[in-house]
Amino acid sequence: MKKIVSAITILIIVTLSFNSVFAQSTGKITGKVIDQKTSETLIGATVSIQGTTIGAATDVDGHYALSGLKPGKYTIMVRYIGYQTKVISDVDVKAGAATTLDIAAVPSDSNALKEVVIKATYRQETVGALYAMQKNSVSISDGISSELIKRSPDKNTSDVLKRVSGTTIQDNKFVVVRGLSDRYNTASLDGAPLPSTEPNRKAFSFDIVPSNLIDNIIISKTATPDLPGDFAGGNVQILTKDIPDQNFVSVGISEGYNTQSTFKDFKSGYRATSDYFGFDDASRKLANNFPTTNQIILRQLTQKQTIQSISSLNNNFNIYNQKALPTQSYQVTIGDVKELGANKNRFGTTISLTYRNSQTVVPDYIQQYDFYNYDSQQNKFSTNIGALANFAYSFGKTKITLKNLYNRILDDQFTYRTGANTNTSTVDNHFYAYDMLEKGLFKSTLEGEHGIGEKNAKLKWNLGYSNIINDQPDQRKVNYAQYEQGGDYIAQVTNLTKENARLFSHLNENIYSGKIDYSMPVNLFKQSTFKVGVSSQYRDRNFDARFLGLIINSNDPNSEAVRLRPVQTLFGQNAINAGLYGLDEIQNLNDRYDANSFTNSGYAMLDSKFGEKVRVVYGLRVEKFDLDLATKDPTAKKVNMDNLDFLPSINFTYALTSKANFRASYSRTVARPEFRELANFAYYDYELLATVQGQPNLKRTQIDNADLRYEFYPSAGQIFSVSAFYKHFNNAIEPLTDNQTSSPTISYFNSPSAYVYGFELEARKTLDFIDESKFLKNTTAYANVSINRSKVTNLDDNTGRLEKTRPLVGQSPYVINAGLQHNELDNKLTLNVLFNRLGKRIFLVGGQTFPSVWEQPRNVLDFQVGYKVLKSRGEIKLSGSDVLNAKYNFIYELDGKPYVPSGEGYTYRAFKMGSNYSLSFNYTF
Template sequence: MTLVLLTAVTAWAQNGKIIGKVSDKTFNEPIAGLPVIIKGSQKVAPTSVDGRYEFNLAPGTYTLEFKYISYKTKTISEVEVKADKVTELNVVLDDAATELGEVVVSSTYKKETVNALYSLQKNNISISDGISAEIIKKTPDKTTSDVLKRVSGTSVQDNKFVIVRGLNDRYNVTTLNNSLMLSTEPDRKAFSFDAIPSNLVESVMINKTASPDMPGDFAGGIVQITTKDIPDENFITLNIGTGFNSQSTFKPFKGSQKGKLDWLTIEDGTRSLPSSIPSKITYADYTNEQRYQFGRDLQNDWAVLDQGKGMPTSALQFTLGNNKKFKNNTILGSIFSLSYRYQENITETHRDDYDNTGQVFSYDDQQFKYSSALGGILNFAYNYKGNKISFKNFYNRTLDNSHTDRSGWNKDGKDNAVLANSDYTTPKTFLSSQIEGEHLVGEKRIKLDWNLNYTNANRSEPDLRRILYSKDLEKVDDPSVPYTAGIGGSPSPNYGGKFYSDLKDNVYGGNGFISVPFTFLKEKSLLKFGYMGYYKQRDFSSRVLAYYTSLQFENDLLALPQDQIFNDENIRPGGFQLGELNNGTYKYNAVAYLNAAYFMFDNNLSKKIRLVWGLRTEAYSQNLKTRTPDNLREEDFDFSKFDLLPSANLTFKVNDKSNARVAYSRTVSRPEFRETSPFSFYDFSIATTVYGNPNLISTNINNVDLKYEWYPSAGQVLSISGFYKGFNNPVEQIVVPGLSGVNRTRSYENVDKAVNYGIEAEVRKDLTFISKADWARNLIVFANAALINSKVDVLDATGKAIGDRPLQGQSPYLVNAGLQFSALESSLNMSLMYNRIGRRINEVGVPGEYEDVYENSRDVIDFQVSKKLFKNNAELKLTASDLLNQKTTLYQDINKNKSFDNSDNVIGSSVFGRSFSLAFAYTFK
């Protein structure tokens, strides 16, 4: 008996699998319940609700038959199965010709694989661009933000915020596994894509035109991220990697005292407020001695420590995939992944600013930043009898610590030499959890989809510290004149100040839709109607504590170094005491509701013309509660809007390989909580205070798009598109007029109108048109580029138009290009990538007072080479990033020549260094 069982298990282990998905060519939708037959045998595998099927077979070559009512029968031959391997065969079925009898289409495995790829690219409802897991593997990209730089018409700002068609990140929307993701940032309307490791991503798609079943709150693009789901086979993969930065690794590293668990992304309380500190420190409620004691109880962690040499980057990942098939062709799949990353970086930055009197400061900053990140996904999916239930979870937590040393001079009343530093730590957690279902109902094959989701985002800033020392600039070389701390007779957050904040977001959402197929003009059509809604709650609280001088202060204390100045013996009468800024805007609570309903028709008007049209309605309401700055009364800021959002996408099938598209849509862009909150915060890194504007209103956008796309073969494309967008009341971040450069302030405002238009082109092609040799087939050339123009009227103080400028954040051009070489025989892959964006406005200035600040163009070149090892179960990958290491420069275009030169005002410039990494992965199957 034991021998028989062992023999059976061994035979099963030597089998291989055929796994695939069957789709409808017209709608790109999966076909459920279709019997897939192995010709010449009794083996049948019906497709699940998501079109999947699976066979476990002995090694050999097979012919598969796909036969279903109202579709042309298709037979696929030459499907080879190898022991312990998975053969993927995705199939697309075309409509049957109603006037004829049964039509049988014959194909080979190779041809049908190409055909399936064609269909996925060609039959999207809207104009879109994307990147798949296979392409992601061949790039040097570690996070989703890196991946997005490769998509046509897309760039990334601050290494984490996406710019689509040159538009500011606030005009984009993100979905993760079909759930709407709201802003992850406390200070902007944006999603931070650096939180998602690229190797957990199945695909990234950016829809650039709207359809009724998509969220209507966007103008640039809807970024749809899908994490990996049911694996094709069982596996365990281990990844380990390390990295080196030319400017950071093994260089002297400085910072403040760290928590013992910082490396695990956990803030262990080292930076927390002591329990003895009351919830509010007011002059009337506590005696002088009590306030002195509070100051002594506060952590004296101002010392700047030498922390050795910068460590190499470390990266680890464990991924487990499981696919279990039961009787009646039910399948349970799961994937679990846990990843960890640690890195230390040094950035060199120079900062200047100017006003009408000339230059007002010049600083040299050295930023020491370490980051630890821990994240994972846990996804389950169960297919049974025309139903699929999925439970998907994504979790990420990071801890960033940044210490900045600053030296230079400023004109704050007089010319001062300055020595300053700041230290802040930011623990963040992000959780997205959702349960969703897909169900096929009745003989008419009505499809019901639903999703319930929950998102939680927490961000805190415990013990953000800032201090500044200065002395007369004329005495800068006189050692007998010491630098003194800029601490005065009232508490200030910028001089001996400590800032504590907590932000908590909870979002509860759900959506569902019904798809009903029907016939119109003798062609297949689809009616889809549904609902989407969410409730978002934000709680934000902050405290600003600062030391200030007591009566009869002993001025010699100001010359003490910062590791001694706040010793217990100096917090006393004649010394320092602790105070708090009790500004009422330092706390706010906000809620937002969205209820959206839509209907959409997907009509095939003929064999060549497809029209997708419909209407979406969105009812949005937002309430923000805070207090007046003097903390005497509560303030309520309400915003409500009901929007009708029609859209239409028309596709003309020129031939089997190309489409022409035209689209119109109306969309909106609503203010985010932070943009409407009057809370103000001084950002040391950019020497600027930022506060919100509660009077903002939403933006309405009219969009028109044209596109021609040609797919010469699988994975290859040539396309060109044009677009126009008209904005009413767009929101922009502006420099507030009337303040000097030392006290620069930014806020948000609606401008009257703006337009944005441009063209995009993309090509991805092998070189077989040059040669039929293997090297030409294995070498892919790709490039995408965009030329964009936008215009906003510039008004003077009286409201009169005195010129125009581009929209904030809009680049006049974007270029992505590269070469990819894949030699299947040697399992060798190489990629060379190039990226460049045109200059874009970083800060909107004040006419006649402060010029707009532009971010200059820079060239970025990345390279990667990878090699499969140990019978393709392992991979070794070498990556080089930002090889040119060009400066990032912010400047004012003083001579108006639309380029950066020596006559312009440099506002800031940074150098990040070249990065190199080596990673090894091994998969156990």
């Protein structure tokens, strides 16, 4: 709490220091100078205002800034050795604002006898530079810019990624590219790899990065040697803002309404004030002097010590009922840029604080299959706080950047479940779960870029550190059973079971990374760039879990009366003091493990142009991966992996016209198992009604990828593309359900062989081709469709599993994204309607008793209306997401039909999350 107050205080002080922003009467021109044919930034190009002595040289980022300009129109001149001089007119400068102008420089003809000057207007040059950046990407990729993000209702990166061609989001936060599940995708933030934020899967929770801090997102769907080799679907690269174009202070506030939650009854367990700020107040955690596992298992505690130990636990099982408050979101962002010295070196900062709180209710969470017939109500209290602090200093041909991200999420969920389990002698059950999860991520990246020599050679390095915590300080579960119709509900606390236990777990992971890249032009073919680099990443994880519980003394004559108490008083202090409860623990040394991995990589590549139309990027990446994992069980075999992978890739581009490309590529990549998938740790997931178990014998997956793509850019910001792809998997890693016993187990295994193929179509176009009216000129339609097919082959027919053939887990047969954007009143009014749908996909692989669980398709419709006010410095937005509120539905299917082996049902789980509407106001000083 004190840390938050201190951070807010510092932010307010910094904010007040920006009063000079409001007094500005001059403007500036900023932007980048790039090579028109490769989009490489040019270092040391001279940008000047014609007819004056005002000028600047581009830095190592290709960036320039011409400041202190009086309002008016200017003509800009750009000169660079080996390139034609370019003159851009009609560049409009406004007071207190930055005019952005990216410039595409044209290489000069070596046979030219005199200087050639190219003339263009501001609008022509802006369009031309955008064309160049769109068309000249090295690999087959898709992306989204900060400008498009502003026009959508998306509040975090996971929402934004749903708009990218061939991309969907699972569980509202995990990315799926080309229908391949999250484990086959990787991500980086500001050039450093992003760690897995989940304890039980390889996945990064993209909902923790606020969307308005993103500069751009690029998803590379084909590999190049300078990218990490552990992906098959896509490599998601997120860049946050560092040096802003101008000083600003931005304040945002948003209030949201959920149709099935807000102002409805909201039930929860114990709530501390600090929960509203993302931090547990430590009242749920085990005391420092709490008995050890051996003391409890070996019964070394006296009755007095047992009572003291039980009393030190948080035994507040009260159920608090209130009305769910509206979703609240607040953000303050500060940007500052200063020009230092005669050379106008730039120092910039971007600092942001975000806060979000939501209270959501899922009134009917249905699970009806096998012998389960359950109906649950879930109530989730969620707080998200985040901070971003980026600092950058650009001087001469050097730029040093320090980027920091901190995010903390506290999810406190209370579940009340009723229903029958026909596999037991009970008629009905009342189940209670108090479950709080704390997730924290701190990431810091120090990066340097240096221009070397006169030939645009560049040295780039970065050092990264990440820390992840994932804590469940006291997950509590209690079940009451009714043994005859109309009978009493009796607490099942006579022994320690999966429905009467308290889980205390702590995960801490540190990640250290570093890399260095060097690129330089070489005299090879028409134009070539040689690039070489090395990188390392070291991960170190510690995980600890304890399963504890209170066991009632059944021989005590008062025990039956206590078991009839409501859950609020079941563990009352009077019963504890009377010695009615003992303390027990389920001991499993595999529940605690230490793990580390070391990945060392090196690559070499050439980016070559053969004539005016052909470009080939080719090379080899080599990755050495070592992993060690050991549980606290001295008799258990340690897990070791030692892999050396040679990963070649080639990307071919042929410029059919100045607006169209044909691309082809081949690459080999890998997918490695996560720590949790390898750890022999068993965890009962009460939501899935199954035990999640690791598999120490997993192997890495090797993937061969091939792609074809045609892309056409009718005008800047518009695109039409068609892609086809094929992927072959050797030892694909998938989740597996073993349901031969009464308690299903979800584990992991290697499918021997699998393949995926499909095609994608993307189109973004203004509608003025229908009619040249102003209305249609201001309306843009876009759609991207992905059609995918996959099959797991060489399945073992001797396993007794119901399915002999099936698609890959998480692979959707189709993905549809579509939308309409419209601007009115000189862009003051913006409207955006977005649609998403994906085909049914396997959630879990089936076993001998049940086939696979399939997630059914659902339609998602979002919209946003924005209107700029107060001289366009402020904007009011009305947003709606998941307006149709379609049901999430997971069912058992065999041969495309619901599977009911015993007549009990086939719904693995089904629920609705409600539609969300929000009204927000943002103002930039």
